Ligand SMILES: Nc1ncnc2c1ncn2[C@@H]1O[C@H](COP(=O)(O)OP(=O)(O)OP(=O)(O)O)[C@@H](O)[C@H]1O
Ligand SMILES: Nc1ncnc2c1ncn2[C@@H]1O[C@H](COP(=O)(O)OP(=O)(O)OP(=O)(O)O)[C@@H](O)[C@H]1O
């Protein structure tokens with residue numbers, strides 16, 4: 001069970017449709033300051049269902065829609081899709097590939113889909129929880145956040161272990 | 166008006182008496198992780214009268230006394246002295262050099278001195294305030310603290326400007 | 331539920347001690363329950379002694395040391411209860427050359443069971459990846475993913491520099 | 496007191512706009528009062544637009560961009576109301592090569608009136624210093640200051656590497 005591909009459109013600085021393919025193993029992402037690397041991480045947290053604008057450095061959720069630049073007008077929606085390789089059957093669904101999508105419109109409306117069929121946030125959450133990705137707080141380490149686990153109170157470190165257990 | 170020298174003895178990892186001389190201009194301090202660079206910064210905040218153990222990464226003030234290692238026994242006190250060049254007369258005292266010292270004993274007793282004469286914390290605070298170093302919160306940027314000024318509420322940024330004014 | 335936590339804790343604590351030897355050869359790290367009599371509510375504490383230094387509170391550790399202790403904890407959780415993937419955004423920013431190598435040794439402990447996506451500015455980390463993605467902004471404000479190199483052994487230094495800038 | 500603040504604010508705001516051009520050529524940065532009708536209590540807000548991107552909330556800026564905006568603010572305060580000295584502990588950790596050069600250009604704006612002590616792991620920062628101090632721990636747990644090089648133009652690359660490791 002691993003990430004196979006990620007498609008972004010209108011998410012933060014990803015104004016143009018962008019696709020990244022992944023393999024098992026270690027992928028390193030490089031680039032200058034402000035080019036969009038952390039935005040990529042935000043996109044993955046977001047498509048997995050993050051409900052906290054703060055966790056993806058935003059004030060309100062609409063902040064994730066491409067806001068325009070001198071050369072390009074703002075867009076009306078942000079859309080991210082993440083495809084998992086499910087050949088190992090980790091997620092109990094009869095699909096070798098599972099695609100999760102999330103769309104946010106400027107109006108504030110939100111849409112989720114699994115393999116193209118519209119669903120609720122709760123369906124996405126259940127699916128991820130079946131796949132052992134219930135709580136990704138210790139598996140996605142945001143920029144500057146490495147040593148929060150040392151500052152956390154003892155009880156919060158317990159939670160990390162409990163969620164992984 | 167500038168820093169001329171710093172002497173550390175028994176302060177954190179500076180078990181042996183150590184002296185650094187400074188010139189006007191830019192001094193860069195380098196070295197591996199854990200070697201003592203930030204401890205140097207802590208020593209300067211501390212000798213200038215910092216009353217917050219938290220600001221120098223400590224739980225209680227006694228944490229700054231050298232706690233010993235496999236090869237060296239713990240020490241009974243920490244002592245730091247900082248000498249200013251006062252040829253410009255910025256500090257209204259008839260001395261071309263002004264030395265501020267602070268000592269902390271394992272018992273918790275604390276001692277301050279100006280040019281070798283024991284004094285109170287308040288005397289040190291007044292002297293620094295005369296020298297334009299009243300509040301050094303924006304002039305000492307600790308490791309990892311650079312962007313706190315962006316996270317601060319508007320009122321806290323005002324304070325930075327007010328204290329410098 | 332207490333049992334799942336206690337079993338997980340015992341595995342993760344053993345793994346933490348082992349990984350700590352990789353991160354800090356000659357040092358000693360332990361996880362402990364803050365309140366062993368109360369397994370339903372106890373928190374988890376971290377004790378860390380880099381090398382031959384004496385054990386002291388975590389806040390006194392250096393920036394690089396704290397990053398490495400935190401990563402050792404997170405990786406020991408992931409090693410015992412593998413997540414399908416793990417995303418690290420510039421977690422190596424505070425590490426000097428030696429600790430960077432140790433961090434990469436820790437990463438190697440996870441790669442069999444967990445897919446890793448690592449954002450980094452460090453050359454050694456780039457070289458350790460199986461795959462490399464370059465992110466840039468040739469049109470200001472709009473991210474472009476400019477290349478993927480399969481098996482970064484084939485990536486010349488020139489290409490790595492080009493991706494980074 | 497309101498008058499001292501308002502005069503200082505007006506100087507610092509002008510300086511911020513000027514320094515912002517050095518940090519982010521082609522961009523636009525401003526300081527503003529959060530509550531102009533209430534000069535006794537108003538806070539201070541920062542607006543920042545790197546390059547040709549559109550203005551958005553500060554939290555959406557990248558790690559490197561945030562460091563540079565924060566430093567521009569602090570330096571504009573110090574430039575207008577010079578402090579005798581300023582200490583920076585690894586403030587350049589998040590900066591890529593281009594932004595590192597711009598940071599050093601900002602540093603150059605302060606050196607006439609303020610003595611700088613900069614802790615860094617970055618080679619360019621080491622090269623920009625007038626003086627270099629190397630910190631190490633040949634005996635574990637005990638800091639040793641191993642050298643001072645006058646005028647770092649004379650420091651060979653080999654010596655710089657030796658100091659760093
Ligand atoms: N909704 C949006 N629309 C357009 N641009 C955005 C939006 N949200 C964020 N950005 C831009 O994305 C950039 C930040 O990108 P990101 O944080 O991914 O950079 P980074 O590559 O991680 O850089 P660093 O190396 O400094 O951490 C900022 O310049 C910001 O202005
Ligand atoms: N009271 C003390 N007695 C002995 N050693 C101490 C004491 N307080 C701190 N230390 C040690 O000092 C070291 C930290 O030093 P410091 O924070 O200055 O490192 P640094 O050079 O800034 O490293 P980095 O590059 O990782 O930031 C730690 O290993 C810590 O154990």
Ligand SMILES: [Mg+2]
Nearest residue numbers: 038143557558
């Ligand atoms: Mg980033």
Ligand SMILES: [Mg+2]
Nearest residue numbers: 203308392393
């Ligand atoms: Mg440090």
